[in-house]
Amino acid sequence: MHVLELAKRRKTVRKFLSDAPPKDAILKALEVAKEAPSGMNAQPWHFLIVSNPSTKAKIREVCEGLEREFYRNVKGELADWLKERDFSWKKPFLSEAPYLILVFGIAKYPYWLQSTWIAVGYLLLALEELNLATVTYTPPKPRKVEEAIKAPKGYKLQTIMPVGYSADPKPKYERKKLEEIVSFV
Numbered sequence: 320m321h322v323l324e325l326a327k328r329r330k331t332v333r334k335f336l337s338d339a340p341p342k343d344a345i346l347k348a349l350e351v352a353k354e355a356p357s358g359m360n361a362q363p364w365h366f367l368i369v370s371n372p373s374t375k376a377k378i379r380e381v382c383e384g385l386e387r388e389f390y391r392n393v394k395g396e397l398a399d400w401l402k403e404r405d406f407s408w409k410k411p412f413l414s415e416a417p418y419l420i421l422v423f424g425i426a427k428y429p430y431w432l433q434s435t436w437i438a439v440g441y442l443l444l445a446l447e448e449l450n451l452a453t454v455t456y457t458p459p460k461p462r463k464v465e466e467a468i469k470a471p472k473g474y475k476l477q478t479i480m481p482v483g484y485s486a487d488p489k490p491k492y493e494r495k496k497l498e499e500i501v502s503f504v
Contacts, residue, residue: 325447330491332452335483339370339417344449345482349420351445355438358430364438365474369419374468378421378479379413381467382458386410389459412454416481420453421464423474435477442480452485 349366357363369375386408393401401407413419420442424435439455446453458464461476470476 322444325444328491329443329447330452330487330489331454332485332487333412333454333481334485334487335412335416335452335481336486337415337417338484340449340451340483342368344451345418345420348442348445348449348451352438352442355434355441357428357434357437359428361425361428361431361434363425363428363431364435365423365425367421367423367468367470369421370417372414375414375416375419377467378419378464379410381464382410382413382456382479383408385459385463410456412481413456413479417483418481420480420482421468422477422480423470424477426473426475431475432477439478439480446482450484451482452487453480453482455480 345368352364352366353362355364369378390401390408422435422439422442424431428434443453443455455478457478458476464470464479465474465476
């Protein structure tokens with residue numbers, strides 16, 4: 320499949336079937352992610368795959384605590400947007416998805432942040448090619464999750480990606496037209 324077709328098909332999913340995809344599929348997607356370009360070729364990322372139900376429950380508990388606080392304080396346009404889409408502090412996908420992929424950037428390298436997110440982009444398309452669904456979920460205070468799972472010093476949690484087969488019937492959000500986002504000078 321061509322990259323454009325994958326990108327047009329990929330959507331954010333927050334509801335998953337309980338059937339676990341084969342671990343080999345997850346590893347195949349990560350094989351693609353590791354090929355992303357990076358500053359100094361440092362490859363400053365680390366992927367932690369979580370399938371243990373008690374670990375997923377612990378991550379969910381920490382994240383939902385952080386989300387409660389966030390939702391109490393959010394105001395304005397963002398609050399309206401979240402309410403319109405029926406989002407809340409509850410994050411069941413963190414324990415219901417068969418896998419969580421926690422993506423860390425290793426902060427001692429130059430351009431670690433940009434490089435890590437390029438790898439996430441590769442991972443999103445690789446998962447789509449394998450008919451696996453995900454959402455890039457970033458908790459309001461990632462450090463609390465790092466502490467809860469005892470991440471190594473210098474590892475900065477960038478996103479938690481629940482991965483599995485989609486049970487989410489909602490359509491993909493509409494994308495802007497190319498002429499709305501491109502300029503020439």
